[in-house]
Amino acid sequence: xxxxxxxxxxxxxxxVVLELRRNWxxxxxxxxxxxxxxxxxxxxxxxxxxxxxxxLAHPVIGPTATVFASIYFxxxxxxxxxxxxxYYLDLWIVTSERVLxxxxxxxxxxxxxxxxxxxxxxxxxxxxxxxxxxLDFGDVHIQTAGEKGRFHFxxxxxxxxxxxxxxxxxxxxxKRHAHSLVAEVARGExxxxxxxx
Amino acid sequence: xxPITGFPEFAIPIAFLLGIYGLFVVFYIIWSFFxxxxxxxxxxxxFFLTTLVTVYAIGSLVLLGASGLSLLRYDWxxxxxxxxxxxxxxxxxxxxx
Numbered sequence: 001x002x003x004x005x006x007x008x009x010x011x012x013x014x015x016v017v018l019e020l021r022r023n024w025x026x027x028x029x030x031x032x033x034x035x036x037x038x039x040x041x042x043x044x045x046x047x048x049x050x051x052x053x054x055x056l057a058h059p060v061i062g063p064t065a066t067v068f069a070s071i072y073f074x075x076x077x078x079x080x081x082x083x084x085x086x087y088y089l090d091l092w093i094v095t096s097e098r099v100l101x102x103x104x105x106x107x108x109x110x111x112x113x114x115x116x117x118x119x120x121x122x123x124x125x126x127x128x129x130x131x132x133x134x135l136d137f138g139d140v141h142i143q144t145a146g147e148k149g150r151f152h153f154x155x156x157x158x159x160x161x162x163x164x165x166x167x168x169x170x171x172x173x174x175k176r177h178a179h180s181l182v183a184e185v186a187r188g189e190x191x192x193x194x195x196x197x
Numbered sequence: 198x199x200p201i202t203g204f205p206e207f208a209i210p211i212a213f214l215l216g217i218y219g220l221f222v223v224f225y226i227i228w229s230f231f232x233x234x235x236x237x238x239x240x241x242x243x244f245f246l247t248t249l250v251t252v253y254a255i256g257s258l259v260l261l262g263a264s265g266l267s268l269l270r271y272d273w274x275x276x277x278x279x280x281x282x283x284x285x286x287x288x289x290x291x292x293x294x
Binding site: 001002003004019059060062063064066067069070071073074077078081082084085088089091102104107108110 | 211214215217218221222225228229231232235236237238239240241242246249253256257260261263264267268271272273275277
């Protein structure tokens with residue numbers, strides 16, 4: 001279990017600044033699909049109760065319908081829970097030192113990675129479509145050095161604000177590390193040539 | 198051999214449906230276990246996670262209980278006859294037309 005106050009491999013003085021998940025529309029779509037799967041057969045059975053009750057009383061159709069209805073409702077509940085788990089376990093954490101990404105892709109596929117703020121070269125926010133613009137959600141892309149590629153925060157709230165926060169944290173991180181290097185040089189623990197590397 | 202349908206006469210108890218249901222329940226329990234395991238292993242510790250797992254467990258118990266009670270009221274020794282199905286009620290009578 002992950003504890004936000006005890007992140008893996010913590011740095012000195014590290015604090016969690018952002019905890020991001022996909023926009024609430026993802027949860028809303030799960031609720032709508034599950035609600036539809038649940039309500040359509042219930043309303044249908046209620047509307048045609050005379051017919052349905054006749055079927056349920058039949059010695060063969062009754063148990064067959066009951067077995068398949070039970071399987072259907074259990075499937076709907078399981079599907080909703082699996083989808084919510086998929087949403088809930090996609091988490092991006094931005095701290096004062098690094099970015100942690102944890103993405104669940106299906107039940108048996110999980111990608112967890114982290115990136116130090118110093119390795120970030122470019123941060124881009126992207127809002128697409130009518131809903132994204134009006135509800136203020138979209139993607140944030142983090143370009144890293146080398147072939148590590150990009151980090152993607154998908155459909156997060158306030159992507160522009162997230163981008164600004166990360167850029168601000170990168171600046172603070174650079175200043176902090178510059179100060180510590182100057183202090184090291186002043187103490188004689190490091191040389192100018194070493195710090196240049 | 199049935200002279201009307203040309204199909205052989207055979208009947209099996211509808212209890213075989215319970216086998217299908219039982220297999221599904223096993224699948225459901227295994228899948229739920231994996232889901233809960235992932236949540237407990239990788240989720241963020243806190244009240245929300247505990248609530249989520251509790252709600253799912255209660256929902257599952259309610260659904261399994263309700264379906265179990267619904268299935269109890271049937272006589273599962275009733276034979277399921279292919280011949281009877283083929284000679285049985287027409288689609289019109291099924292839909293009460």
